[in-house]
Amino acid sequence: MHGDPLNLLAILVMALGAYGCRAGGYWLFNRVNPSPAVRALLAYVPGCLFVSYVTPAVINGGPKAWVGAAVAAVTMKLTGSLVWPIFTGTAAAWLTWLLMS
Amino acid sequence: MSIATRFTWAGIRRGLRASPALVVAGLPFGVVTGLAAQSQGLTLAEATLMSMFVFAGSAQLLAIGAWTAPVSVLSVGLASFSVNLRFLLMGPLLAPWLDHLRGWRRGLSLFLLVDHNWALSLREIKAGERDAAYLIGSGAPLWITWVACTIAGHLLGSVVAAPPGHPVYFAGLTVFIALLLPMWRGLGDLLPWAVAGAVAFSVSRLLPGSSWHIVVGALAGGLAGGLRDRWRRS
Numbered sequence: 001m002h003g004d005p006l007n008l009l010a011i012l013v014m015a016l017g018a019y020g021c022r023a024g025g026y027w028l029f030n031r032v033n034p035s036p037a038v039r040a041l042l043a044y045v046p047g048c049l050f051v052s053y054v055t056p057a058v059i060n061g062g063p064k065a066w067v068g069a070a071v072a073a074v075t076m077k078l079t080g081s082l083v084w085p086i087f088t089g090t091a092a093a094w095l096t097w098l099l100m101s
Numbered sequence: 102m103s104i105a106t107r108f109t110w111a112g113i114r115r116g117l118r119a120s121p122a123l124v125v126a127g128l129p130f131g132v133v134t135g136l137a138a139q140s141q142g143l144t145l146a147e148a149t150l151m152s153m154f155v156f157a158g159s160a161q162l163l164a165i166g167a168w169t170a171p172v173s174v175l176s177v178g179l180a181s182f183s184v185n186l187r188f189l190l191m192g193p194l195l196a197p198w199l200d201h202l203r204g205w206r207r208g209l210s211l212f213l214l215v216d217h218n219w220a221l222s223l224r225e226i227k228a229g230e231r232d233a234a235y236l237i238g239s240g241a242p243l244w245i246t247w248v249a250c251t252i253a254g255h256l257l258g259s260v261v262a263a264p265p266g267h268p269v270y271f272a273g274l275t276v277f278i279a280l281l282l283p284m285w286r287g288l289g290d291l292l293p294w295a296v297a298g299a300v301a302f303s304v305s306r307l308l309p310g311s312s313w314h315i316v317v318g319a320l321a322g323g324l325a326g327g328l329r330d331r332w333r334r335s
Contacts, residue, residue, distance in 0.1 A: 007147050010174045014164055015154035017182035023211040025189030026199055034193075037327060044326035045190050045319050046223060047290055048297035050281040052318025053187075053216075055298035056305035057274050064268055072275040073282060082122040082279045089275035090129075094268035 063100060068093025106201035108234045115230075116218070116238020123217040123239070124246045126276040129269045130158045131247050134165065135254020141168040145255050152251035156212070156244055158273065160184035186316045191219050197226050198233035206233075213240025220280045292329055297322025 034042070058069045072089025076082075131152070138148035143165070155161055163184055164177040192199070192211065199207055210233070218239040225235055284290075301318025308314065 004144075004147075004171075006171050006174065007143065008150070010164075010172045010177045011147060011151045011154065013174050013178035014151065014160070014181035017178050018155045018157045018160060018185045018188075019212060021182065021185035021188040022192060022214050023208075024192070026192030026196065026211065028189075029193035029196070030200075037331065040330055041323040041327035042190075042194065044290075044293045044323040046194065046220070047281070047284040047286070048293050048322025048326075049187055049190065049315060049319035050220075050277055050284060051294045051297040051322065052301035052315045054274065054277050054281055055318070056302045056314055058278075059302055060305060061271070061274075065271065065274070068268070068271050068275065069278055072278045076279040076282050082276065083125055085275045085279040086122075086126050086272055089278065090268060090272045093271040097268045 064093040064096040067096040106198060106231045106233055108202060108206055109232055110234070112232030112234030113238035115232065116235040116240070117242060119221055119235075120218070120239045120242040123221070123276070124242050126217065126272060127158070127243055127246055128250055129272045130162075131250025132254035132257065133269060134158060134161050135251040136257060137162060137165045137254075138251070139255045139258045141165050142170060143168065143255075145252065148251055148255045149248060152248045155181060156215070156247060157181065157185055158215075158247070183313060186313070187216075187319065188214060190316070190319060191216075194223055195219070195226070195236070198222070198236065202233055206237075210236045210240070213237055213244055215240065215243060217276060217280065218243060220284075224283075289326070293322040293326035296325040 054069070058065045061068075068089045071092035072085035075085040075088040079085075134152070135148055138151070138161075139145075143151070151161060160181045164180040167173075167176055167180055192214065195210075195214075199210060202210060213236065218236060221239055222236050285294075297318045300321040301314040304314035304317045
């Protein structure tokens with residue numbers, strides 16, 4: 001059993017969708033010269049993108065996400081490392097989840 | 102700007118050295134994706150091919166969750182596209198590097214683009230790094246780990262079954278939080294960030310299960326900041 005043709009087609013379409021997004025934005029902005037206003041807007045996008053990713057996930061995640069996010073943020077501030085927040089944040093979320101279930 | 106943008110082994114090595122933290126962060130995500138694929142009836146070959154060619158964690162998890170027998174090609178294709186829409190906004194910001202690459206170097210750089218190595222690369226660009234090979238150096242270990250963890254997760258199968266909402270899924274989010282904090286440039290970011298957060302949260306409630314909230318929130322925050330700056334100048 002190696003793969004169902006329809007499943008393989010779905011995977012191919014997914015791959016095209018993902019690469020289309022990765023390369024498409026760059027391709028488009030290479031052809032359309034962005035105005036200064038668009039450039040200013042784009043400068044705010046990175047931070048806003050991460051805020052948009054994190055905010056709903058944390059709020060909708062419930063108490064375990066709230067505690068985990070706070071612990072991860074404090075750990076980042078204290079250590080300046082990208083690795084420690086993974087462990088302290090996930091452990092805090094897990095602990096909260098265990099205590100509440 | 103005295104040194105031209107280049108693409109060297111030294112750049113690859115610099116990227117490689119930056120990758121371990123990202124690799125660690127991706128481990129649970131990859132295993133969880135493999136497990137989910139197995140539980141939804143995807144074969145090991147299918148799960149592996151998906152991770153090799155799609156290489157997008159949240160998109161794959163979302164699509165796998167929506168996998169039916171027979172699969173709806175349109176719905177999983179749209180899931181992949183909409184979750185990855187954020188890359189449309191992320192790619193152009195790497196132009197200082199990508200503009201100087203051609204052929205497979207540019208194609209592979211874009212293929213290996215994920216949230217985390219994008220954030221690192223952006224930091225490097227702002228710090229004046231001119232070696233564009235950094236993107237491939239930091240992305241390749243993530244790709245290898247992603248595929249390996251998918252396989253491991255699929256093989257683990259029913260042995261370690263994490264239900265939806267299990268705290269192991271939280272590991273991915275902690276990385277985003279850690280990456281977000283250094284992006285704060287000062288009080289000028291307060292309004293755009295607040296707008297982005299509020300809009301993203303509202304959209305996430307209106308369109309649950311999609312990733313539109315990320316794109317719409319980021320655009321709303323960017324617009325708020327851009328318009329505010331314009332109004333201040335005039």
